[in-house]
Amino acid sequence: MTIYLLCLALFSVGLYCVLRKRNIIKIIIGIGIMEYAVNLFFALIGYRAQGRSPIFAPDQAIRNMVDPLPQAVVLTSIVLGLSVTLMLVAVAIRIYERYGTFDITKITRLKG
Amino acid sequence: MGTNSEKGMGVIVKTVTKLTLGFILLYGIYITLSGHISPGGGFAGGVIIALSFVHVMLAFGKDAALKRLRPPGLRLVISGAALVFLAMAIIVPQGRVFDSEVIVPLCEAAIVGPGLFVIFVALVLLSKADKDSE
Amino acid sequence: MVPLFMVIPLAAAFIIALTAKLDERVHDACAVTGGFVIAALSIAVCALLGRSGAPGVMTYRIGSLPPPAGIALVIDGLSSFMLVTVNLVGFLVTLYATGYVKCYTDRWKFYSLFFLMLSGINGVLLASDIFNLYVFMEIAAIAAYFLVAFGTEAEELEASFKYAIMGSVASAFILLGIAFLYGATSTLNMADMARVLAASNPARVIQLVSVLFIMGFGLKAALVPFHAWLAYAHSSAPAPVSAMLSGVLIKVLGIYALSRIFFNVFGMDTAIMQILIVIGVLSMAVGAILAFGQSDIKRLFAYSTVSQIGYVAIGLGVATPLAVFGALFHLFNHSIFKSLLFLNAGAIERLRGTRELGKLSGILADEPVTGYATLVSALSISGIPPLGGFWSKAIIIFACIQAGRPALALIAALISILTLVYYFRSLSPVLFGPKAEMTAGARPTLAMNAAMAALAVLVAASAFALLPAIKEVLLNGAIAVLTNGTANNVPLGAIQ
Numbered sequence: 001m002t003i004y005l006l007c008l009a010l011f012s013v014g015l016y017c018v019l020r021k022r023n024i025i026k027i028i029i030g031i032g033i034m035e036y037a038v039n040l041f042f043a044l045i046g047y048r049a050q051g052r053s054p055i056f057a058p059d060q061a062i063r064n065m066v067d068p069l070p071q072a073v074v075l076t077s078i079v080l081g082l083s084v085t086l087m088l089v090a091v092a093i094r095i096y097e098r099y100g101t102f103d104i105t106k107i108t109r110l111k112g
Numbered sequence: 113m114g115t116n117s118e119k120g121m122g123v124i125v126k127t128v129t130k131l132t133l134g135f136i137l138l139y140g141i142y143i144t145l146s147g148h149i150s151p152g153g154g155f156a157g158g159v160i161i162a163l164s165f166v167h168v169m170l171a172f173g174k175d176a177a178l179k180r181l182r183p184p185g186l187r188l189v190i191s192g193a194a195l196v197f198l199a200m201a202i203i204v205p206q207g208r209v210f211d212s213e214v215i216v217p218l219c220e221a222a223i224v225g226p227g228l229f230v231i232f233v234a235l236v237l238l239s240k241a242d243k244d245s246e
Numbered sequence: 247m248v249p250l251f252m253v254i255p256l257a258a259a260f261i262i263a264l265t266a267k268l269d270e271r272v273h274d275a276c277a278v279t280g281g282f283v284i285a286a287l288s289i290a291v292c293a294l295l296g297r298s299g300a301p302g303v304m305t306y307r308i309g310s311l312p313p314p315a316g317i318a319l320v321i322d323g324l325s326s327f328m329l330v331t332v333n334l335v336g337f338l339v340t341l342y343a344t345g346y347v348k349c350y351t352d353r354w355k356f357y358s359l360f361f362l363m364l365s366g367i368n369g370v371l372l373a374s375d376i377f378n379l380y381v382f383m384e385i386a387a388i389a390a391y392f393l394v395a396f397g398t399e400a401e402e403l404e405a406s407f408k409y410a411i412m413g414s415v416a417s418a419f420i421l422l423g424i425a426f427l428y429g430a431t432s433t434l435n436m437a438d439m440a441r442v443l444a445a446s447n448p449a450r451v452i453q454l455v456s457v458l459f460i461m462g463f464g465l466k467a468a469l470v471p472f473h474a475w476l477a478y479a480h481s482s483a484p485a486p487v488s489a490m491l492s493g494v495l496i497k498v499l500g501i502y503a504l505s506r507i508f509f510n511v512f513g514m515d516t517a518i519m520q521i522l523i524v525i526g527v528l529s530m531a532v533g534a535i536l537a538f539g540q541s542d543i544k545r546l547f548a549y550s551t552v553s554q555i556g557y558v559a560i561g562l563g564v565a566t567p568l569a570v571f572g573a574l575f576h577l578f579n580h581s582i583f584k585s586l587l588f589l590n591a592g593a594i595e596r597l598r599g600t601r602e603l604g605k606l607s608g609i610l611a612d613e614p615v616t617g618y619a620t621l622v623s624a625l626s627i628s629g630i631p632p633l634g635g636f637w638s639k640a641i642i643i644f645a646c647i648q649a650g651r652p653a654l655a656l657i658a659a660l661i662s663i664l665t666l667v668y669y670f671r672s673l674s675p676v677l678f679g680p681k682a683e684m685t686a687g688a689r690p691t692l693a694m695n696a697a698m699a700a701l702a703v704l705v706a707a708s709a710f711a712l713l714p715a716i717k718e719v720l721l722n723g724a725i726a727v728l729t730n731g732t733a734n735n736v737p738l739g740a741i742q
Contacts, residue, residue, distance in 0.1 A: 011422065018415060027411060034418045042425040055150060070428065073377055077421060079155055080384045084414050086231055087391055091407050093235070098400040107404050184267070191264035198257050201249055 003044060010037035024095065024102045028088045035081035039074045046070035120173035129171040136164040144221040145214065154220025161225030166232055174236060183233060186226040193222035247291070248306035248319050251329065251372060254284050255365035259358045266354040274344040277357045281337035284364070288333040292326040293719055305374075318435075320374040323723020327574065328371050328502055330720065331581050332494050334704075336364050338697045339493075342589050343486035345691035346596075356396060363389035363490065367498050375435040376424055376507070380417075383499050387413050387466070390495055394483040405482035412465060412475045420462035423455045430455075440511045456518055459507060460525075467500020469559060470528040473552045477536075480551070481544035481601075485592020488544060492551045493585030497577055501555065505562055509728045514565050522563030527657055529556030534664045542601050543591050546672055547584065550627065553665065554580045560658065561642045564649050567729045572641030574724050579634045579708055583623035586701040590620045593690045593698065594676070603672055607679030615695045617677055619702040624673050626705050628666035634708030 014037055017030025046067030054068035092102070099107050120126065144157030169177035197219040258280030262273050295304065304321040321329070343360065347353050366386030373379040391413065395406035428434060430451040431442040443452065465472035476496075480488045508518055533553030540546040554576070561573025593616045594609055595601050610617030626635035639662050646655035690698070711720060 011418070014418075015415070018411065024407070031411065031414045031418075034415070038418050038421045038425065041422065042428070045425060045429045067432075069434070070425075073428075073434075075153075075155065076377075076381055080381065080388075080417075083388050084384075084391075084410065084417075087388060088407070088410055088414075090235065091391075091395055091403055091410065094395075094398060095400075095403050095407060098403060107407075109401055109404060187263065187266070191260045194260040195257065195264065198253050198260070201253055 004041065007037050007041040007044065010040070013037075022103050022105055024092045024104055024107075027104065028085065028092060031088065032081070032085060035077070035084075039077050039081070042070050042077070043074045120176065121171055125171050129167060133164055133168065136167065137161060140164065140221070140225070144217045147217050154217040155224050157217065158221040158224025159228065161221060162228035162232070165225070165229040169232070169236075178233065181229070183230055186230050189226050190223050190230070193219045197223075247287075248304050248321060248372065249308075250287060251284065251333075251368040252365050254280055254287070255361040255368065259361035259365065262354050262357045262361070270353060273354050273357055277340050277361070278337075278344060280361060281333075281340035281364075284368075285333045285337035288326070288329040291321060292330045295321065295323065295326045295723060317378060318374050319372040321372060322727055323725075324502070324506070324727040325371045327578075327720060327724040328498060329368065331578050332364075332367055332371065332498060335493050335581050335585050335701075336367075336490065338701050339486045339489050339585060339589070341700075342489075342592075342694050342697035345693035345697075346484065346486055346592060348691075349688075350397070356393070359389050359393050359396070360486075360490070363393065363495070367494060370498050370503065374437065376427070376439070376511075377434045379503060379506075380420060380424060383420075383466075383503065384417060386495060386499060387417070390487075390491060393487045394479050394491070396484055396487065399482075401482045405478040409475045409479040412472075416462045416465035416472070418462075419458050423458035423462065426451055426455050426458070436506070436511050440513075443512065452512060453517075456508070456512065459504070460518075460521060463500050463504040463507075464525065465500075467496050467504065467555060467559075468529075468552055469500070469525045469555060470532045470552065473529065473532070476552055477545050477548045480548040480588070481542055485588055485595070488548075488592070489585035489588040492548065492588055493581045496551065496555065497558075497581060501558055501562070501577065505728060509565075519563045519565055522559050523651075523654065526556045526559030526561075526563055527654070529553065529559060530658070530661045531556075534661050534668070537668050538664075540672070541603050543594065543603055543606070543672070543676070544588065544601055546603070546668075547587050547591060550665065550669075551580075551584055553661065554584070554627070556661075557639065557642055557658065560654060561645065562728075564645055564651065564654070565729075566645055566649050567725055568648060569642060569645035570728045571721065571725050572638055572645050574721060574728075575634075575711065576638035576642060578711070578720075579626065579638050579705075582701060582708060583626050583635065583705045586619055586623045586698065586705060587627070589694070589698055589701065590616050590623070593694060594620075596688045596690070603676065606676045608677075610677045613690060615699055615702075616690060619698045619705075620673065621677060622702050623705050624669045626708070628669050629662045630666075632709055633706065634711070637709055637712055 011034055014030045014033030014035075017033060018027050021027055021030060046069065048064070048066045051064055051066035054065040054071065095107065096102060099109075101107070140157045140160035140163075142157075143152035143160060144154055147153030147157070165177075165181055168181070197216070200215060258276060262276050265272055265276075291304065306319040308317045308319065340360065343356070347356050350356060363386050366382045366384075366389060369382030370379055370386065373382055391406055391410040394409055395402050424434075427439065430448050431439050431446075433439055433442060461472070465475075468476040476492075480492050483491065508514060508522075512518070530553050533549050533551070533556060537546055537549035537553065540549060558573045558577050558580070561569045561576065591601070593613070594606060597609075597613060597616075598606055600606065609620065622633070626633035629636045629639045631637075639658070643655045643658050646652070646658060711717060
């Protein structure tokens with residue numbers, strides 16, 4: 001139980017980072033932390049007591065595997081998180097070229 | 113960084129890169145093809161293949177690496193692999209396309225590997241353009 | 247036939263990427279052909295499924311494992327209705343874009359990203375398990391983040407960055423909700439999940455997951471209080487991208503996913519209905535009030551979108567069959583006329599070189615196609631009979647009265663009058679004033695005019711969707727899916 005609460009605490013740390021930090025790069029890192037926390041939570045949900053890794057080997061019983069479905073899900077989710085991070089970094093580089101600063105309180109050319 | 117990124121790193125790094133490049137590529141292909149039995153699969157294999165390309169770029173410098181691995185050719189590889197994947201989805205009857213163990217992971221690795229390398233090149237070129245314009 | 251909805255846009259995207267060095271007209275032709283084929287396919291599927299006596303669903307199994315262990319694609323009534331909306335608007339916006347993006351270099355990148363987004367949206371509509379829905383939603387959203395930043399002006403980059411950050415936070419909340427749901431039901435297939443939840447009913451988990459999903463999907467749908475990104479992203483993006491974002495992406499990623507999960511997986515209970523109604527009323531009011539003070543034409547349309555999505559949320563929240571009918575019809579209407587308004591705003595911006603409302607005038611005399619298209623869609627969105635917008639808002643208001651909530655109907659009617667006021671206050675000097683001095687603007691090309699004229703005809707004719715023959719084919723299946731609730735899921739044994 002505590003390990004799930006720790007994952008949610010990590011998620012809150014990431015959320016705090018996105019909301020309160022002023023540097024664009026720190027906000028991107030915050031999004032990364034949130035993604036890691038959710039992936040970790042999802043992978044941990046699949047744990048079964050005394051389980052072994054879910055690899056199909058002909059000489060071992062299937063019964064005591066941990067759940068393989070969250071692992072597949074987390075693989076896909078990591079790829080999606082990678083794409084989002086790539087896009088954010090590329091946009092951040094171009095924002096630095098245009099605005100000259102990484103401070104998000106100064107990047108307010110859009111009003112209203 | 114500065115001008116070092118064109119000339120690459122020292123002679124030790126260049127020699128070791130030349131020796132281990134083939135092994136890294138082979139390892140990436142092995143992980144791609146044995147994805148249905150052990151951890152790995154197309155995406156992880158593609159990342160390792162991309163790492164071998166990035167290794168070349170870091171060791172030999174940007175210009176020498178880009179002369180060998182041209183982005184337009186890599187874009188052809190990515191689009192071609194994606195189109196092969198889609199063609200299989202239409203041709204193979206009622207959804208059995210994902211049962212194949214060879215073609216689908218190879219297509220995935222061919223998309224992911226050059227794709228990540230092209231993105232790396234684009235980001236490196238962006239920062240180089242930034243330095244040039246100052 | 248089912249996977250073609252995803253294969254054709256992806257094929258178009260990658261063929262355009264493959265032939266990037268060829269002539270530009272090859273890309274235009276490829277894009278328009280792809281869009282036309284999918285639009286025709288979606289209308290064919292909807293006609294096939296809507297005919298009474300037809301099976302009503304089409305399924306396709308991916309891989310050889312049967313569900314719930316495997317993944318399946320399902321088209322049912324709601325999906326086919328939304329597919330028609332999405333692909334019709336997508337085809338006409340593609341036609342417009344072939345004229346609009348002539349000023350960009352590297353046009354093939356625009357088309358590739360556009361078709362990637364379209365394939366992601368189609369994938370959301372076809373998904374029958376919740377993680378597939380999430381993956382395709384992310385594909386569409388990431389393509390949209392790239393497209394908003396496409397012109398790489400300073401404002402577009404800032405808008406794209408803020409949109410991407412808020413969208414990523416929403417996606418993290420949604421994935422957390424999916425994780426909790428998987429922990430409670432140990433399945434990802436939506437039909438199976440509905441069965442397990444009905445049998446075991448873990449109330450606390452459902453409450454937590456409902457809150458997470460309302461936060462996540464509500465941000466994608468731009469419901470208040472999660473609407474802050476909409477004005478930035480829609481006003482700074484290129485015009486075809488704004489049209490797709492406002493007309494299609496919000497509805498599919500937000501409203502469709504929300505209604506699919508809340509109606510078909512959880513089953514609507516009064517708490518969720520109440521929350522949806524409150525959020526809907528807030529969206530209507532805040533959108534209308536914020537639209538009053540705007541001086542930028544695209545920002546005005548963006549806040550108007552927030553307001554109209556509030557109408558749809560109220561209709562879904564009341565959840566009687568008549569209210570659901572009104573909400574879905576208003577969704578269809580809003581897709582057509584809001585995308586037409588954004589395309590017009592793009593043409594006006596190209597013509598006059600500015601987006602400020604104070605500096606625009608005399609469009610009707612200058613460019614008749616753009617002017618009349620704007621006039622028709624502004625009349626329809628304000629609720630003037632006999633255009634379609636009046637009927638959809640009237641149906642929602644009557645449904646509120648019929649469900650015993652007269653206060654809600656009164657608020658909806660008041661906001662409709664407010665909509666009329668701010669549209670005419672803002673747009674009548676733009677349309678009817680004296681012709682301003684000509685800046686060196688670009689006239690809309692033939693492709694842009696054709697697309698705007700076609701959408702204007704659709705807006706004018708959308709009231710005909712109430713005719714019983716068309717309504718039966720288009721809307722009845724969708725209404726049945728939502729009102730049957732958890733009983734409507736495709737039985738797992740039927741998927742071959």
